[in-house]
Amino acid sequence: MSKQGEKTYFSIVMARLVKNPFAIWGGAAVALLFILAIFAPFICPYDPGVVETRILLQAPNAKHWLGTDELGRDVLSRMIYGARISLMVGIVSIGIATVIGVIVGAISGYYGGWVDELMMRFVDIMLTFPTFFLILAVIAILEPDIMNVMIVIGITGWMGVARLVRAEFLSLKQRDFVVAARSLGQSDFLIIFKHILPNAMAPVLVSATLGIAGAILTESALSFLGIGVQPPTPSWGSILTEGKNYIEFAWWLSVFPGLAILITVLGYNLLGEALRDALDTRLN
Amino acid sequence: MENQQKLLDAKSLKVHFPIRAGFFSNQLGAVRAVDDVSFHIAPGETLGLVGESGCGKTTLGRCVLRLIEPTAGTLEFEGRDLLALDKKDMRSLRRRMQIIFQDPYSSLNPRMTVGNTIAEPLKIHSLFKGKDLWDRVAELMGQVGLRPEQIKRYPHEFSGGQRQRIGIARAIALNPSFIVGDEPVSALDVSVQAQVLNLLMDLKAKYGMAYLFISHDLSVIRHISDRVAVMYLGKIVEEAARDELFKNPQHPYTQALLASLPVPDPRMRRKAIILSGDLPSPANPPSGCYFHTRCPVKEKRCEEQAPQLKEVAPGHRVSCLLLDR
Numbered sequence: 001m002s003k004q005g006e007k008t009y010f011s012i013v014m015a016r017l018v019k020n021p022f023a024i025w026g027g028a029a030v031a032l033l034f035i036l037a038i039f040a041p042f043i044c045p046y047d048p049g050v051v052e053t054r055i056l057l058q059a060p061n062a063k064h065w066l067g068t069d070e071l072g073r074d075v076l077s078r079m080i081y082g083a084r085i086s087l088m089v090g091i092v093s094i095g096i097a098t099v100i101g102v103i104v105g106a107i108s109g110y111y112g113g114w115v116d117e118l119m120m121r122f123v124d125i126m127l128t129f130p131t132f133f134l135i136l137a138v139i140a141i142l143e144p145d146i147m148n149v150m151i152v153i154g155i156t157g158w159m160g161v162a163r164l165v166r167a168e169f170l171s172l173k174q175r176d177f178v179v180a181a182r183s184l185g186q187s188d189f190l191i192i193f194k195h196i197l198p199n200a201m202a203p204v205l206v207s208a209t210l211g212i213a214g215a216i217l218t219e220s221a222l223s224f225l226g227i228g229v230q231p232p233t234p235s236w237g238s239i240l241t242e243g244k245n246y247i248e249f250a251w252w253l254s255v256f257p258g259l260a261i262l263i264t265v266l267g268y269n270l271l272g273e274a275l276r277d278a279l280d281t282r283l284n
Numbered sequence: 285m286e287n288q289q290k291l292l293d294a295k296s297l298k299v300h301f302p303i304r305a306g307f308f309s310n311q312l313g314a315v316r317a318v319d320d321v322s323f324h325i326a327p328g329e330t331l332g333l334v335g336e337s338g339c340g341k342t343t344l345g346r347c348v349l350r351l352i353e354p355t356a357g358t359l360e361f362e363g364r365d366l367l368a369l370d371k372k373d374m375r376s377l378r379r380r381m382q383i384i385f386q387d388p389y390s391s392l393n394p395r396m397t398v399g400n401t402i403a404e405p406l407k408i409h410s411l412f413k414g415k416d417l418w419d420r421v422a423e424l425m426g427q428v429g430l431r432p433e434q435i436k437r438y439p440h441e442f443s444g445g446q447r448q449r450i451g452i453a454r455a456i457a458l459n460p461s462f463i464v465g466d467e468p469v470s471a472l473d474v475s476v477q478a479q480v481l482n483l484l485m486d487l488k489a490k491y492g493m494a495y496l497f498i499s500h501d502l503s504v505i506r507h508i509s510d511r512v513a514v515m516y517l518g519k520i521v522e523e524a525a526r527d528e529l530f531k532n533p534q535h536p537y538t539q540a541l542l543a544s545l546p547v548p549d550p551r552m553r554r555k556a557i558i559l560s561g562d563l564p565s566p567a568n569p570p571s572g573c574y575f576h577t578r579c580p581v582k583e584k585r586c587e588e589q590a591p592q593l594k595e596v597a598p599g600h601r602v603s604c605l606l607l608d609r
Contacts, residue, residue: 176385177393179346180454183349184405185378185405194396195393198395
């Protein structure tokens with residue numbers, strides 16, 4: 001039933017995105033990541049796990065476009081599978097962070113008073129931890145496993161979203177349409193979910209997009225340090241780690257995964273910034 | 285007056301907003317938005333509430349609906365003590381009392397279709413289901429002068445006047461006996477104002493609900509009200525039947541307000557009363573009579589003694605010391 005007008009709002013945002021070259025480039029980079037990750041088995045020229053001792057550390061050539069690693073595995077294929085990790089880490093960890101952040105921010109902003117005070121002081125405490133070292137410590141205690149990495153990135157990254165959502169709720173709950181819903185006798189639950197949240201999602205979407213870039217970087221760093229994705233599963237960070245031992249004579253092992261991280265993070269950041277401009281209601 | 289039936293009866297209502305500051309949120313004072321206000325509204329009556337910006341009109345309007353909790357006072361609606369109701373009972377009583385807002389651009393959820401906005405009250409109170417629900421929504425849209433085929437449109441596709449009609453449809457959906465109109469036409473163009481005012485009057489003629497009609501515009505108040513209350517700095521300073529108030533204003537503030545009203549007769553000469561100064565802060569109201577800082581006829585005692593509302597004629601109450609002579 002909401003098709004017609006939602007389309008108009010959606011089409012306004014889309015029209016603005018299409019006009020923005022940053023959105024196009026960012027969107028293309030993110031789209032490429034999705035395509036590579038989803039269709040990895042069909043795209044990959046070789047099996048990323050097959051060890052070929054006859055072709056160790058080959059430089060990029062016609063058969064192996066991005067060369068081979070110290071076990072003779074195809075770097076391109078390993079990187080395409082690595083895209084799956086990056087995509088998954090970005091979406092799952094930011095998904096967790098966004099859900100926690102929205103719930104905390106919504107309750108805090110809507111109810112106010114001591115609930116708000118308590119939750120925001122907890123946010124302050126969470127923010128005093130240096131996130132990366134917290135993640136290191138937690139992973140050191142738990143198993144170094146990709147699932148754990150995603151969960152830990154998620155539960156250490158929700159505070160920004162919570163503050164953002166709280167601020168949106170504080171301003172939206174004063175608006176007349178929310179007062180109207182209260183005067184009609186609407187329940188708090190539906191006021192939050194039907195009236196306030198849909199109007200508070202634009203900045204959350206932007207922050208999630210930007211957050212994904214950060215999460216991918218964190219995962220790469222953890223994998224680089226050997227406590228993220230475990231071999232033989234390929235991840236851009238772990239390929240980088242393996243490459244660092246051979247960096248003097250096998251540059252392709254370090255440069256290509258580094259470039260992949262750069263392009264992906266840049267893509268998400270550009271897309272996030274373009275979304276922020278496109279969703280800005282003041283320009284309506 | 286006393287034995288007349290009362291739909292809404294407010295006694296000594298106060299709404300004070302605390303001013304807090306410092307690390308331990310010490311209360312430094314209070315903004316007295318509504319300060320000891322008593323009034324009543326009879327069934328089917330329109331009480332116009334007039335006053336300048338910041339005098340507490342909107343707060344009073346929301347307070348009688350318990351959208352803002354009063355700090356003190358009593359509030360009776362249809363014979364029930366509103367302030368004693370728990371959350372659940374209050375919620376179900378909300379179908380009897382509704383509000384129409386000033387700003388038609390902020391009173392509608394931009395992410396909800398017109399149909400869903402008007403259907404919301406009906407869904408909350410489970411009054412209609414399925415096809416009946418949408419038939420009722422279409423009927424309501426027709427009653428406020430909207431075309432039922434616009435049911436799936438979003439608010440941004442409508443003009444200010446049309447949006448106000450959507451807000452009115454939402455407010456009358458539950459057949460309330462009482463509606464607070466919080467400056468419902470102030471944000472509209474003059475030509476649209478008249479249409480919306482007439483719509484409100486037509487609806488009242490049809491359904492017989494009572495209005496608390498808040499406005500700063502005396503012409504609008506004069507057009508729609510049965511009785512008028514004049515508010516100054518959180519207090520009602522004068523209250524009377526419409527014609528009595530406009531013909532025979534007693535309070536110097538009311539007289540000044542009426543003197544600013546244009547008269548459609550170029551030959552008629554009137555004495556202009558210019559109020560000097562600004563509205564004092566409701567956080568720090570003047571001593572004695574709140575109006576003494578701007579009153580053109582004030583005397584020494586006005587600075588010390590606070591006047592009470594007194595009946596000077598049947599149904600005509602004024603709060604001014606000078607009438608005590």
